[in-house]
Amino acid sequence: MTQPAGWWRRDKEGTGIWPHRGKVAITGWGQSPVDRRWDGVSMDKTLGAYAMYAAKMALDDAGLKPEDVDGLICCPDSMAGATGGSSAVWAPRPYFEAPYDSEDGLTIVTGGWLQKNMPGLTNLKYNPEQVPAIGEQMGMAAQAVAEGLCQVALVVYTAGNLQGRYRMGGENAGDTVSGNAQWTSVYGQAGLGYTTTGVMQEYCQKYGTTWDDVLAPVVVNEHINGLMHEWSYYTLHEPYALTIEDYKASRFVTYPMRLFDNDRPVNAVGAFIFTTAERAKDMKQKPVYVLNHTGGGGGPLRSSAPTLVEMESWVDRAARMGYEGSGLKPSDVDIFNPYDGYSPFLPISLESFQWKGAKKGDAKDFFNGDITVHGPFPHCSGGGNLGVGRTRTAMYIDGIEQLRGMAGERQVTTRAETAICAFAPGGSAAYLYLSNDITS
Amino acid sequence: MPKPIPVPDELSKPFWDAANEGRLVIHHCKDCDTLQHPPRPRCRDCGSENLEWKEVSGKGRISTCMVIDDGRIGRMHPDQPFNLATIILDEDPRVNMYSNIPGVPVRQAPEGAAVEVFFEEVSPTQKVPEWRLVG
Numbered sequence: 141m142t143q144p145a146g147w148w149r150r151d152k153e154g155t156g157i158w159p160h161r162g163k164v165a166i167t168g169w170g171q172s173p174v175d176r177r178w179d180g181v182s183m184d185k186t187l188g189a190y191a192m193y194a195a196k197m198a199l200d201d202a203g204l205k206p207e208d209v210d211g212l213i214c215c216p217d218s219m220a221g222a223t224g225g226s227s228a229v230w231a232p233r234p235y236f237e238a239p240y241d242s243e244d245g246l247t248i249v250t251g252g253w254l255q256k257n258m259p260g261l262t263n264l265k266y267n268p269e270q271v272p273a274i275g276e277q278m279g280m281a282a283q284a285v286a287e288g289l290c291q292v293a294l295v296v297y298t299a300g301n302l303q304g305r306y307r308m309g310g311e312n313a314g315d316t317v318s319g320n321a322q323w324t325s326v327y328g329q330a331g332l333g334y335t336t337t338g339v340m341q342e343y344c345q346k347y348g349t350t351w352d353d354v355l356a357p358v359v360v361n362e363h364i365n366g367l368m369h370e371w372s373y374y375t376l377h378e379p380y381a382l383t384i385e386d387y388k389a390s391r392f393v394t395y396p397m398r399l400f401d402n403d404r405p406v407n408a409v410g411a412f413i414f415t416t417a418e419r420a421k422d423m424k425q426k427p428v429y430v431l432n433h434t435g436g437g438g439g440p441l442r443s444s445a446p447t448l449v450e451m452e453s454w455v456d457r458a459a460r461m462g463y464e465g466s467g468l469k470p471s472d473v474d475i476f477n478p479y480d481g482y483s484p485f486l487p488i489s490l491e492s493f494q495w496k497g498a499k500k501g502d503a504k505d506f507f508n509g510d511i512t513v514h515g516p517f518p519h520c521s522g523g524g525n526l527g528v529g530r531t532r533t534a535m536y537i538d539g540i541e542q543l544r545g546m547a548g549e550r551q552v553t554t555r556a557e558t559a560i561c562a563f564a565p566g567g568s569a570a571y572l573y574l575s576n577d578i579t580s
Numbered sequence: 581m582p583k584p585i586p587v588p589d590e591l592s593k594p595f596w597d598a599a600n601e602g603r604l605v606i607h608h609c610k611d612c613d614t615l616q617h618p619p620r621p622r623c624r625d626c627g628s629e630n631l632e633w634k635e636v637s638g639k640g641r642i643s644t645c646m647v648i649d650d651g652r653i654g655r656m657h658p659d660q661p662f663n664l665a666t667i668i669l670d671e672d673p674r675v676n677m678y679s680n681i682p683g684v685p686v687r688q689a690p691e692g693a694a695v696e697v698f699f700e701e702v703s704p705t706q707k708v709p710e711w712r713l714v715g
Contacts, residue, residue, distance in 0.1 A: 328653050
């Protein structure tokens with residue numbers, strides 16, 4: 141069956157509660173170790189090997205075998221691409237023996253590669269090729285299970301970056317620029333980090349604050365939270381806490397954006413198991429139910445550079461849409477793991493989602509309060525990308541663990557019954573709403 | 581500073597041709613009297629295809645200015661750090677353009693300051709709009 145592009149996407153206001161609210165559950169997660177780069181030698185640390193590692197871990201967590209999986213939703217993403225996120229095509233030459241005899245398995249991992257190389261994935265009836273990045277991928281998985289395309293979906297998200305840098309190739313390395321880049325790259329503006337910096341500068345002007353005052357405490361807190369995952373980049377490779385002084389002493393990447401406002405490029409893979417709520421009842425772990433998922437872009441860009449007004453309106457809309465479909469109110473949300481691929485996303489999302497009552501301009505005071513996991517406002521308890529590296533999975537893993545009551549050192553001391561998790565860069569509306577209780 | 585050279589397409593060619601003539605032109609909707617930049621096939625506000633190129637004053641002001649310390653555009657790496665400012669046009673502050681505001685030292689660009697356009701040669705056949713402080 142061929143479905144229209146974006147068939148899973150919930151991107152409209154006014155559609156009411158998601159019809160499948162609470163009928164899909166997440167029952168397993170897995171995460172490979174997070175490395176800075178693949179070393180080009182260790183065949184047990186390739187992106188492909190890590191995909192199988194994460195998938196097996198997620199299946200074990202759910203108490204399932206590969207043979208139980210009938211849906212594989214694998215996103216062949218690569219972070220090192222030229223301009224748009226496509227594979228950097230940067231694997232060493234010549235290639236290795238099969239299965240590492242092409243880019244597939246080294247710089248990307250497709251569903252086809254995983255099906256062929258992971259033992260036991262023999263009962264797939266749904267293995268789509270066009271899978272979006274993890275924000276919408278999680279929504280796609282929820283919708284696929286809800287609509288009966290599969291009963292047990294294995295979601296695999298690869299964060300490959302052999303180059304260890306973002307988007308330094310392709311047109312960015314050339315003499316000419318075309319398409320949208322003719323309006324931006326001519327002056328050196330080459331991506332979200334720059335537009336986000338401009339928006340945050342406007343934020344500081346409008347709300348009478350400074351970059352470091354708003355962002356230093358929240359970045360430091362994320363690093364602390366990230367160190368409480370055993371698999372995170374910082375736990376494995378730089379196991380010491382960042383301080384406010386470290387943050388303020390760090391070099392600028394795009395002044396006033398500092399090094400620690402940017403997430404580390406990494407090589408890692410995460411995996412998740414989605415199934416029906418009915419089937420989840422008898423599985424190994426306490427089910428974490430999906431209340432809603434949203435996606436799509438925030439809205440049309442008015443001019444060359446997005447403005448604070450635009451960004452706030454896009455994220456405000458994402459919040460309205462998500463709350464509407466989930467049936468939640470801001471005061472119902474216990475765990476809040478928004479996207480932080482650049483730190484300035486954090487004040488915008490906090491205020492748009494009105495988490496813990498935050499209003500426009502409140503982020504500085506909020507982030508300078510007690511946002512630790514054991515305090516009253518445990519913001520980004522998963523540590524986000526800034527705390528673990530750009531896996532884009534910590535938000536989801538933490539949401540699941542918190543709602544299970546299995547977050548260990550990170551377990552919040554406040555109520556943990558509902559969660560919002562996201563990979564939603566810029567004005568993206570890709571948020572996932574979770575709960576451990578659908579009886580109320 | 582060497583900049584990447586824009587490759588005009590069918591929609592953008594009049595803009596870049598005008599730049600070569602030392603004129604700043606912006607897409608203008610004749611139905612709802614709105615300026616839009618970058619150009620689009622239809623008006624962003626009313627959807628009309630009744631669009632024209634309108635020469636503007638080339639006056640504006642600096643909205644924000646960051647500094648590219650560690651950027652992605654290879655051709656500009658030798659000149660890092662450099663300014664990256666957002667300029668809003670006097671005719672309509674909703675219309676913005678980027679600039680490196682040449683001649684202004686990094687981290688010293690005055691936000692809100694008045695600027696005017698000039699045209700910088702990035703190849704023997706192409707000029708691009710740039711902005712400098714007024715007065």
